[in-house]
Amino acid sequence: MEIRKLQYSISHIHILTFTDHIKPIIAPYFTYEPLEYGIDNENSLNQNVRLVFRKEGFIMQFNKEAAILLFEGDVQEVKRQNPIVNMFFDIYEKIKKIDGFIKIKNHAITTDAVKLLDKDEYALVLDKNKYLTNPFKNVHDFASVLEFKEEAKRYRLQFGNYEPKDIAKHNLLPLKVEYNDDLQKGVGLLAQLQIVEDVSTSNFSKFKGLINDAEDIYNRYL
Numbered sequence: 001m002e003i004r005k006l007q008y009s010i011s012h013i014h015i016l017t018f019t020d021h022i023k024p025i026i027a028p029y030f031t032y033e034p035l036e037y038g039i040d041n042e043n044s045l046n047q048n049v050r051l052v053f054r055k056e057g058f059i060m061q062f063n064k065e066a067a068i069l070l071f072e073g074d075v076q077e078v079k080r081q082n083p084i085v086n087m088f089f090d091i092y093e094k095i096k097k098i099d100g101f102i103k104i105k106n107h108a109i110t111t112d113a114v115k116l117l118d119k120d121e122y123a124l125v126l127d128k129n130k131y132l133t134n135p136f137k138n139v140h141d142f143a144s145v146l147e148f149k150e151e152a153k154r155y156r157l158q159f160g161n162y163e164p165k166d167i168a169k170h171n172l173l174p175l176k177v178e179y180n181d182d183l184q185k186g187v188g189l190l191a192q193l194q195i196v197e198d199v200s201t202s203n204f205s206k207f208k209g210l211i212n213d214a215e216d217i218y219n220r221y222l
Contacts, residue, residue, distance in 0.1 A: 001113040001115045001189065001191055001218040001219075001222050002113055002114060002115065003075040003111045003112070003113045003211075003215065003218075004072065004073075004112055004113060004114050004172060004179075004180050004183065005071065005072045005111070005112040005172055005173075005174070005180075006070070006071050006075060006078070006109060006111045006112070006211070006214075007068060007069070007071075007109070007110045007111075008068070008069045008070075008107070008108070008109050008207055008210070009066050009067065009068045009069075009107065009108050009109075010067045010068075010092060010104060010106075010107045010202045011065060011066045011104070011105045011106050011107070011108070012065060012066065012067075012101065012102070012103065012104045012105055013065075013102040013103055013105060014064050014065050015064045015065075015095070015098055015102075016045070016064070016100050017098060017099055017100035018045075018047065018063065018064040018095075018098065018100070019043060019044065019045065019047045019064075021095075021098045021099075022047070022049055022095070023049075025091060025094045025095065025098075026051065026062070026091060029051070029087060029091070032053075032087070034053075034054070034055060035051060035052070035053060036051075036052035036053075036054060037049070037050060037051050037052065038050040038052070045064065046063070046064070047064070048061060048062070048063040049061065049062045049063070052175075053084055054175055056073075056082070056084055057071055057072045057073040057077075057175050057177040057179070058070065058071050058084045058085075059071075059174070059175070060087075060088055060091070062091065062095065067088070067091070067092045067095065069085070069088045070174065072172075072173065072174055072175045072177050072179075072180065073177045073179040073180065074179050075111075075211060078208075078211065079211060079212075081204055081208075085204065085207075086204070089202075089203060089207075092202070103200065104199060104200055104201065104202060105198070106196055106197060106199060107196075107197060107199050107202045107206065107207070108194065108196040108197070108210075109193075109194070109195050109207075109210040109211065109214060110192065110193070110194045111192070111193050111211075111214045112170055112172055112190070112191070112192050113190070113191045113192075113193070113214075113218055114162055114172075114183060114186075114188060114189065114190055114191075115162075115188045115189040115222065116162075116183075116186035116187070116188040117187065121188075143158050143159060144158070144159055144160060145157070145158045146158075146221070152197055153196065153197045153213070154195070154196045154197075155194070155195055155217065156193070156194045157191065157192075157193045157194075157217060157221060158191065158192045158193075159189065159190065159191035159192070159221070159222060160189070160190060161188075161189060161190065162187060162188045162190035163187050164183065164184055164185060164186070164187075167183060170190070170192065189222060191218060191222060193214050193217055193218065195213060195214060195217075197210070
């Protein structure tokens with residue numbers, strides 16, 4: 001399985017003064033080009049700021065209760081501490097200094113992974129993997145779900161067959177990066193894994209640890 005899209009989030013207790021501070025925090029990063037941005041519910045308690053780095057495959061979102069980093073493409077780019085990932089954590093360190101910030105509640109990662117297979121490989125995988133079961137036999141679209149805990153982490157793994165129609169169903173190509181063009185025609189296996197961990201701090205090392213954890217889970221079950 002290869003991770004094609006991931007979303008990382010850091011959740012914190014609501015910052016009631018978020019709207020007053022977020023624009024000066026992000027303003028210095030507008031020198032980065034090309035950058036697209038959007039602001040929803042501007043000047044309200046529910047204001048949400050988006051920074052879109054379309055060429056690089058990143059979207060950042062910031063609001064009163066979370067910081068979110070979405071990436072589409074080769075996950076190895078993220079694990080190499082891409083400059084945009086550094087930017088995300090720089091911004092979050094400044095958010096933590098806002099008057100009214102209390103504490104982090106947890107961080108979480110949701111990954112979508114695909115393994116493209118030819119027809120014979122696909123049949124063999126379904127036959128030999130005890131976790132991949134299609135009890136209805138003739139149904140072409142199926143999924144299995146596993147939920148479990150390991151130490152301080154909570155996991156939810158859903159997996160089944162993959163077809164190009166799953167691109168829209170699971171929003172696999174939000175930025176339509178070239179790296180994922182092969183998903184337009186291939187078939188195989190699709191999995192989505194969510195990991196949630198209660199933490200008091202978050203940084204690149206902890207983020208990378210969740211990615212490594214996700215890759216380990218995919219190797220273990222699929």
